[in-house]
Amino acid sequence: MFGRIVGIPLPSGKYHNLISPAIKAITAVLTLCLPVHIQAASAPANLELITEDFPPLQIQLNNQPKGYVVEFIQALVKEAAQQQPMVIKEVHFVPWRRAIKMSQDGPNKLFFSISRNQQRESKYHWIGPVSPYEVVVYKHKDGPTLVPTKLDQLKPYRVAVQAGGSLDTYFTEQDFTPVRVSYTRQTIKMLRANHIDYAPQVNSFLYRIEEFGYNPDDFIPVMKVDDLSKQLWLAASPETPLEVVHALQAAYIKLSEINLLDDLISIYTPNSPVMLEYRLQKRLKNQF
Incomplete structure (x- = not known):
């Protein structure tokens, strides 16, 4: 539609120098306006993971996020990205009250591991349970x-x-x-x-x-406390696009069918190498 018109020669010489900036300007406008839907459809959603240090579910070890919930979410996003482009941009470990506030501010925030109750039900999109929980x-x-x-x-x-x-x-x-x-x-x-x-x-x-x-x-x-001893969930912020939410929910079902979460939980025992290193680092840190 906007290709070169056959049979009409482009101007040359001094006229070319005058018209060329106008052509470039029109081309720039068309580049910005026409492909916007295509670009939006193909650009991955940049996800921010928001949580609090909670061994052995989610921890920081050598400045890297670890834990069986963290590993499960990493696999979940990778699986969901096959249906809807998305990547993990950042992982935030913050105090709980700050985490709650951050998790409701803007799109593409994944919050874990959180109890699902009546007060929170309408505040998030719920992806799936990610850990047993005992109070x-x-x-x-x-x-x-x-x-x-x-x-x-x-x-x-x-x-x-x-x-x-x-x-x-x-x-x-x-x-x-x-x-x-x-x-x-x-x-x-x-x-x-x-x-x-x-x-x-x-x-x-x-x-x-x-x-x-x-x-x-x-x-x-x-x-x-039996009333509180329930599963903890992964939730998405309320402004997260539904296509991202649905892709994550579909991926959750797939990973549940292969029992990935159970396998990861069995790895993160108190005496596993990663948790022994975590425990040692925490003790050493608090000695000073």
């Missing part, structure tokens, strides 16, 4: 003697939760007035110093106790 209430060996059988029995006591997380939401809904902390390290110190009595904790708690130089045997599990 257990701990106390220090020198703490209260009560070993509860029901959650309500803990209401007279000081119970600490991470501010802004799913535990905060749940315990508040159960009419607790929890002590809110920002980091797991605070919880460990407060339990040991008898500044709090109980603390619900998740899969990574024993790693954290060891990381900060304490003896895991001093912290006693007393009760599992």
Whole structure:
């Protein structure tokens, strides 16, 4: 349509020098306008992964993202890219409250590993579960003697939760007035110093106790919180294009059929080479 018109010679000499800039300008405009849909269709979506350090699901080791959830998502994106072009542009390890804010700001953000509940249901596109999740209430060996059988029995006591997380939401809904902390390290110190009595904790708690130089045997599990012991999910930010979401969901089904996630979970045991190195680096870091 816009090729050279046969039979009409292009101007030469001084006229060519005058007309050439106009031709170049028209060509530039056509280049910008005409192929835009083609370019948009073929350009890969640049995905940002947003998470918090949570061994052995997602960790940073030698400045590289590791963990069985991280490896699964890398495989997931690779599989989904066969249907819809996409690449992982960045991986952000940030505190949980910042992660929540980042995960809802803009398109192509993948947030993990997150509990799926009624409050969050409409805030994300849900790709699929990526990890088992268990919440257990701990106390220090020198703490209260009560070993509860029901959650309500803990209401007279000081119970600490991470501010802004799913535990905060749940315990508040159960009419607790929890002590809110920002980091797991605070919880460990407060339990040991008898500044709090109980603390619900998740899969990574024993790693954290060891990381900060304490003896895991001093912290006693007393009760599992069944309502919260569910799977953790991979979610996409609400502005993520549906074609990206659908490609990720389809890829998730494919990878589930070959049990890739189970295979990765079996690799990341506490005494696996990667987790032994992680544990050592964390202990050394916190000695200084």
